[in-house]
Amino acid sequence: MEQLKGIHHVSAITANAKQNYHFYTEILGMRLVKKTVNQDDTSVYHLFYADEKGNPGTDLTYFEIPRAGTTYPGVSSISDTSLRVPNDQALEYWHNRLNEYNVDNDGITIENERNVIHFRDPEKQRLTLVSDETNVGVQGGNPWANSTVPADKGILGLGPVKLTVNNPAPTITALTELLTFKQVNSYPSSAKGQPDILVFATGEGGTGAEIHLEERNDLPKERPGRGSVHHVAFRVKDEAELAKWRERIQTQRVPNSGLVDRFYFKSLYFREPNGILFELATDGPGFATDEAIDHLGESLALPPFFEDRREEIEAKLKPLDTKRPH
Template sequence: MEIKGIHHVSAITANAKNNHHFYTEILGMRLVKKTVNQDDTSVYHLFYADEAGNPGTDFTFFEIPNAGHTYPGSSSISTTSLRVPNDQALEYWLQRLQKYSVEHDEITEQYGRKILPFRDPEGQRLSFVSDENNQGVAGGKAWNRSPVSVEKGIHGLGPVKLTVKDPQPTEQVLTELLTFKKAGTYSSASDSKDDTLVFSTAEGGTGAEIHLETNPDLPRERPGRGSVHHVAFRVQDEEELVLWENRIREARIPNSGLVDRFYFKSLYFREPNGILFELATDGPGFATDEDINHLGESLALPPFFENQRDEIEAKLKPLDTTRPHS
């Protein structure tokens, strides 16, 4: 039993159409699945990823049309990072963000890597991270029909930052329940002490790290549009997920039990600071019900919702995700 790395991050948007434009046309990610929130089928669940939706590359969004403003704070997933091939790619992205008037900071260094922090139009806290010196979990493969070249494109999720008031309970879950090991520390601000702990699992590297920032002065985050709902970690298959379910139950941590998301199997639980964790299997994947060349172009529904398709489609706002050059 070993957590293999980051599986996906799921966030909140108030506008699926604008969200789709930003992540596909500006960031150049591929929409690999247009489906619905399985807990509320009246709204979309959009999956952006590499060319095939490989595990470790998925950044997903639940559409909540009436989602309010996010008030950033503790007990939160406070930054999602996106992997790019090298330091040179960050220079390209700096120019591209400027071209499209995307709010951003300057290129800097964090934990020995070059990064470029930025925000999406709803304030989603993001950061490009360079894989120039990555020796760990390999990234995916950027989509060759993206508006961004493969040589510069996003090919996976990088370290996910959590912000908490007290790191000890979260650290205990990461290291004693899951399979993360403390790998180092760094300062999140130039004038402060090392306030961020780095935890790594399996092969390590940019695709297998959690960064745990301590800030005791922050109020608890009030999530809304532009916030992150949960982070998911990779497990090999359903057989291993059952073992994890037993382990979490033995630790007396409330959990969802196994949940069939069709494209993968999942299990959810909250760590002591209230952050929602998911364990998700690597397969079967997004080509299960669509041709690999046409992922995300039409509304995909798991078999257990197919008999409700007419009713579900009637409630959804139309969202054109076809590509004229397909």
């Protein structure tokens, strides 16, 4: 088996697509690379924010669930999603920008020997900006040239993803024995009296290929809602490699979805022992499959298997204007 290449995407929940679009494109300066629908519920949007081309490893995606309630944080959850910025100087810029836009943040701190800013979006999703100043692993993407943020300060893609569990042992087994992660570091928890947070990496390692595992014995199970994370996906080279992973997961008798065609990539889903949803996703074919690079995300894109229902699908969606001046 080839090693997993790192983080592919993270998918979260929003109750308000319009507000979500404004925050991630105008304030964080990410590019909406795909406006489509949730393939499991076509009455709601699925929005993909990423770098200029939607390169794998740069996508933060949102399912719109208008009636989603409040998230009550806890264990068996993806409790933090990181976004990479080029260096420490960029992080200083971001500290000022977040304050300028009244974005709730904790200022610049150090975590796992890197400078970071923990912050929350309007729905209280837990996010972190992490500096790539010392990164020597997976390369980041390329910020969008038409971003509201200067290119030399822009978000490069996804950084470490934090999992919070009550009992870490079975999750460690899933990461290291089923998947291809190795423990590479640990750092103190910010929660009083809790064990150190363990750092696992795969592939080339670095900020784009890490899972941080937090053990908490003082929290209930998370009740997800708006601002919670639905799943994390890991990068697989291609469909042939994904088929090998399916065979491996089947052999280990882990319940799974089988291969799923998401059109922009192929996927396989399963839950690790603490109930957190993992996805393996191929690097291609990518988001330019059905739209020109210059116009990604500007109109509603539907996979071919939904195209004959376009009129019906569009009628159920609340209009969301994502056209941009060129």
